[in-house]
Amino acid sequence: MFFRMIKGVLIRQRKKMLMIAVTVALGVSLATAVLNVMLDVGDKVNQELKAYGANINVIPRGAFLLNDLYGIDMENGISDKYLDESQIGNIKTIFWSFNIVDFTPYLELSGKANNEKVKIVGTWFNYELKLETGEFRTGMKNLKTWWQVSGAWLEDSDADAVMVGSIYASRNGIKTGDKITLNVADAVREFTVKGVFDSGSSEDEYVYLPLSVVQEMAGLAGKVSRIEVSALTTPDNELALKAAQDIKSLSIKEYETWYCTAYVSSISYQIEEVITDAVAKPIRQIAESEGAILDKTQLLMLLITVLSLAGAAVGITNLVTASVMERSQEIGLLKAVGAKDSAVILLIFTEILITSTVGGIIGYFVGLGFAQIIGQTVFSSAIAIKAMVIPIIAVSVFVITLIGSIPSIKMLLSLKPAEVLHGR
């Protein structure tokens, strides 16, 4: 009998039930979309922040970055200590290798271009690195997204082409296609300028070549002077700060937590482990700001999510209240023919729960669609679907519909059947 009544309501009151289902579906799709986006926004924004370039600098132990800030001092940047090029691939073997987005080695030397002193840098542009786990493309093109290049980027296979900085180019009147003569160590060779880049920093005064060409000219085969690494990191917390002060001060458990979290300090530490005689330094300007911005973005999304969820909850509650209230006649009749309060409550609950479950399931999938639309439009990549969203939403829909029906049920129970049936 109970089921027949439920079935009857669901079929006869199709329209009203449909409305509840639609509202629940809307609320749930909203919740699904914002929750999924919120849970994934950290990773996505972290990926975007890679536009700021490398956040770890790997240099040989004992070498110092006595580099020029504004091209004031040219001599000190040159050191006689080098890292081994063959070990660079090891960076992709560390615990957090999947968090390593890009890296590129540099061999920086002072030389002469057209008999004028200049800093010459050999590097990877779009290098295909062969690893045991497969191939990995990396280099300047990915790392220096803000460089504006007129002409073209160098290829790693270009043996007789260079890229020059815009300041150097304008000072010496050099254009794309011109020929310049470079002296490195004792070697003298003629190159064609393939591109002029504008980086908006001191690099604009340098001349860039493929790494292998510089190594060959300088007689430093297989050597690099530093490596820039761009890694996805977790914002620093107290543990990371403690580790940064002194790793030995950590207890074994703290050490394990630290080592297995993608802090910039632990990734640096792991890089030092795989490259002989290297010091990996977090570039604080990038690493620290990333953390701050990530935290802010996540908090912002969290608050927006809370507002949306509250909105959805009140929407559902409201509609449930409104639709239960208008059934006073029917409830009056039920009571008149002898239904107990508990039977009435059970009936209404079951109806609403069935309806909202159907609405919720539809809403969940619609919400996933919304999340993907947001992901594709904003980040041009899919939003990861988190399974934990399902129980969160299921429980909240259940609780919300229950709470939503309480005031109306209380009202219905206080109805006098005679009054209601008479039509007030």
Added chain:
Amino acid sequence: MEGKKFKKYKMYLKMVTSSLLRRRSRMIVALLAIIIGATILSGMITVYYDIPRQMGSEMRSYGANLVLIPSGEGMTADDVNEAKKYFPTSGEVVGIAAYRYSTGKINEQPFMVAGTEFDAVKKVSPFWHVTGSYPSASGEILIGQDVAELLHVLTGDIVTLYGNAGDSSIYSADLRISGIVKTGGTEEGFIYMTLSDLEGLIGGTGKIDAAECSIVATASEIDTAAAEIAARVPAVSAYPVKKVTSSEQAVLSKLTSLVLLVTIVVLILTMICVSTTMMAVVAERRREIGLKKAIGASNRNIIVEFLGENIFLGGLGGAFGILFGFLFAQAVSMNVFSRGITFQPLLIPVTLAASVVITVAACLLPVRNAAEVDPAIVLRGE
């Protein structure tokens, strides 16, 4: 004639107000729905408008986005102040750190010595990590991590720095290390002291070798300012720090479009929610509509009456929504950015209009349906 018209309005007002008052609980349900909708509308839009500004300030933790260096002759503090006039007017200037560079030696090792004002450095380069403290008194220096390792010195040690004073004589000074700075960048190879200390050693008051400026502004604003400064202030060349400005632009535009999309999705869904609630509230009044028609009301009368009711509801809900929305945006801003939010006056008419339109639109459909039906059928009970 006049009196009759007046009476008609009075009756209309009475019907609208008593309908609102007598059906209190249902009206509260409807009002609540509208308030929520309007709150989300005004709150989200305020947050959306304020994001670029707030995040822009946040992005300043990446450090200077405009660097001023002398073009030829040499630059003074006055030139920097002159250049400051051409900074983007919309953006707040977070800080300007002026640097003077020189070379000096400690233990026969050559180092770059920089003179600057540390209060400005703290603002422009918040990422500097100093163990110990920034120099606070004359005779104190801050050294880079690389320098400290090379010299094997610690905070609190005294070192002797000597170098060329301006007039080819040699200066020598005992300086106390107040702190060691870690940045992961070139700064670690420098020795920092206050500008006045450095001027005391090498002479040449007022000269500046570089000024790092941190300004809350977009990449194009910075570019314009740099061009303007280059044209108007002959002693100064200005360079936007591309790495910072263009990356900031990229990240900010992503964030803004994220919030925009989320806002749109939330708004659409909330509006539909509000509409369905309104429809449910109106639909249950079919009997009332039937009764009114039976005693002679025209369809137009009924629609006008509902219109009045809903304009009132929409307006009231919208007003509350503006208030709550602003409170929400304020709470978000305080929590996330620890800064107040600017109120957008334009939101008042927009929110009010939107909530009235949505409420009215949501009720018109069911009311029209109800009004079309023969009163006899409705009154009989379906």
